[in-house]
Amino acid sequence: MDLDEEYESYFENAWPKAFEVxxxxxxxxxxxxxxxxxxxxxxxxxxxxxxxxxxxxHIRQWNAASPDWHCPAAKNDLRTNGRFSYRMEAKDGTHGFDFEGEYDKVEAQRHIAYTMDDGRKTDVHFMAYGDITVVEEIFDPEMSNPLEMQQTGWQAILDNFKDHVEQQQSS
Structure with missing residues (x-):
């Protein structure tokens, strides 16, 4: 780019900053x-x-993505600024992790917003249509696993939840 020398130092400093923004x-x-x-x-x-x-x-009964995993412990202080902690483990004891965070907003039977301990955000919406309830979770992905894998895992847990609730409903 041709420009006057008097502007050269300005552009040498300004352009990298502008590109960073x-x-x-x-x-x-x-x-x-x-x-x-x-x-x-x-x-x-x-x-x-x-x-x-x-x-x-109830959380301990449905919170797993596959039959070879389970949730042996769950704590839930369901209120704004309250904390939750769910222990997820492979049934054979080879793997496990704690799923923990803090509630940002709780609207009973309508909406839960929380921040996981790693900083990612999740919104859970409960939409009532008579005796049918739609549950939708919208969450920030983590960066170490493919998006499709994360969606499949969270959907599997939500499907387990659906099965649990409907089994409870029929008994």
Whole structure:
């Protein structure tokens, strides 16, 4: 680029800063668009769905992505700024992790927003349509596993939840 020498030092400093700002804006927008959503419809009233979603004795029964995993421990202080902690483990004892975070917002039988301990955000919406409740989770992905794998895992847990609630409903 041809330019006067008096402007050369300005552009040498300004252009890298401008490109860094553009890069940050693009990355922020990309992160927003990479949220993952999973959803299910459950044959149960929202009050029952809410109870099964929030009470530790129910959480321990459905919170696993596959039959070879389980949730041996669950704690839940369901209120804004309250904390939750779910222990997820392979049944053979080879792997395990704690899924923990803090509630940002709790609207009974409507909406839960929380931040996981790694800083990622999740919104859970409960939409009541008579005796059918739609549950949708929208979450920030983590960066170490493919997006499709994360969506499949979270959907599997949500499918287990649906099965649990509907089994509770029929008994």
């Amino acid at each position: 553009i890069k940050e804006l693009a990355e922020d927008r990309q992160e927003e668009s990479q949220k993952i959503s999973v959803k299910t419809s459950i044959q149960a009233p929202v009050s029952r769905v809410w109870e099964c979603w929030t009470e530790p004795e």
